[in-house]
Amino acid sequence: MTQNFEPKILGIFCNWCSYTGADLAGTSRMKYAPNMRIVRVMCSGRVDPQFILKAYKEGADGVLVAGCHPGDCHYIEGNFKTIGRMQILEKMLAQFGIEKERFRLEWISAAEGDRVMHVVNEMTTQVKKLGPLNWKEVSRSKDIGHCEEPKATKQSPLNK
Amino acid sequence: MTQKLKVGIYWAASCGGCEIATLEIAENILKFIEVADLVLCPCIADFKYDDVRAYPDGYIDVCFFNGGIRNSEAKEIAELLRKKSKTLVAFGACANWGGIPALANLYTKDAMIERSYITTESNDNPQGTLPQTSYKMPEGELHLPKLFDSVHKLDDVVDVDYYVPGCPPVAKQIWSCIEAIAAGKLPPKGSVIGVGDKSVCDECPFEKKTEGVRISKFKRPHLEKPDLTKKAELNNKPQCLLEQGFVCMGSATRSGCEAQCLKANMPCRGCYGPAEGVEDQGAKIASAIGSLVDSQGNSERSAEIVAQIVDPVGTFYRFGMGNSMLRVKKL
Ligand code: SF4
Ligand code: SF4
Ligand code: SF4
Ligand code: FES
Secondary structure, eight states: OGGGOOOOEEEEEETTTHHHHHHHHHHTTOOOOTTEEEEEESOGGGOOHHHHHHHHHTTOSEEEEEEOOTTOOTTSSHHHHHHHHHHHHHHHHHHTTOOGGGEEEEEOOTTOHHHHHHHHHHHHHHHHHHOOOOHHHHHOTTOTTOOOOOOOOTTSGGGO | OOOOEEEEEEESBOOSHHHHHHHTTTTHHHHHHHHEEEEEOTTTSOOOHHHHHHSOTTOEEEEEEESBEEEHHHHHHHHHHHHHEEEEEEEHHHHHHOTGGGGGGGSOHHHHHHIIIIIOTTOOOTTOOOOOSEEEETTEEEEOOOEEEEEEOHHHHSOOSEEEOSSSOOHHHHHHHHHHHHTTOOOSTTOBOSSOSSBHHHHOSSBOOOTTOOBSSOBOTTTOOOOTTOBOSSSSSBBOTTTTTBOOOGGGBBOOSTTHHHHTTOOOOOTTOBOTTOSOHHHHHHHHHHHHBOOTTOHHHHHHHHTTSOOHHHHHTTTTGGGSSSOSOOO
């Protein structure tokens, strides 16, 4: 089943560098995996960690945030904020049990169409290997009252 | 005289603090009993579930429901009280979003039971006895509530009319809610009541906006004291605790408590829940704190600073796990 699985990856790209880079990949007819849907934002500093959690909750298998290289941000230090935010988010995702390959922050300039191609292909392969995230299933939110009799676990003296 | 209000107070997965907080309305209790009769309150009076079952539907005018939905008993009583109450109020952090008990959503139920009944250092359980839902005795079979796999908020199981947040709600706000109910002056159904309309920062005695401040070291309030001599540039108030490096949830948290923790020099832990317009309190505070990290555009430098934030999920969703976007851990 994982064989046929085509991951859904959300790309959140900043307008000035990374989105232009993705455009370049397109106009240069570079071939990359069709699994990513891009949302354009003015700056990676606009990316609220809420967007990313929402993406997973709504069915994304992976999220790629891309912005200008530090020092090149159109708004000077917008992406300085992105770094801290995304690093805290990465720690949180790990605590929620979301594999680290499902989230990626990349610096992609307007000239780096090939980088878009490489990153998207690599991420698609990695997420494909992991399989669907399927958070609706994970959160069992509809499944109120889902419960089983507590089991004696490995360490439990009941099993000895 | 018009009929007295019939009020119910119930606890589900709760610590009892919400009832104690209600008693903090102090001398107003005398005014309360002038206008209201308690018809259910397991914390202080001996009502049986069968008494409640015998009430006609809609008999209880207002039911303050505290605690989350952790087991089959809580769900059953929530459904019963919904039927018997004209107005059902989710009272306190646990009923609103699962509260502290919902942090268990980061573990499996089995792991939690094992920790509670087997491996806790102070346990004395050589037989490894675990809670069971039925037990055969000579006198017959006993049935006990079933523990659910995760903790739910009240409105996951029943329709809720009003939300009063806080862990626990502060007495002044509780009284303002009771007055509003007694006077029949309630906002539209679904409103959060007994709160302010801004964030905790708005009521806070500390001050931000010291231009260009960045955090290069995170501090923990039980290990370090805030520096009250540091003043904000804007005015002469002491400098914001977050800017000083203490994780403070104030900016993502709804006002209403009059920033009582801050007045005791403690950072806000977020018990009044997401501020207006905030969907996920934890992600919002990650955004606010992340933007203050002194990364200087350097990922390694930033990573070293971020590594000092201990347990971000447990801290940012201390009260709100049951209401967070992800809600549980993927296992
Ligand atoms: S909201 Fe706080 S005080 Fe109220 S029951 Fe929950 S833990 Fe206790
Ligand atoms: S972040 Fe905390 S210390 Fe700073 S102003 Fe807001 S509530 Fe006050
Ligand atoms: S300051 Fe924060 S943690 Fe303290 S009571 Fe207010 S909302 Fe709750
Ligand atoms: S404009 Fe590209 S990261 Fe800020």
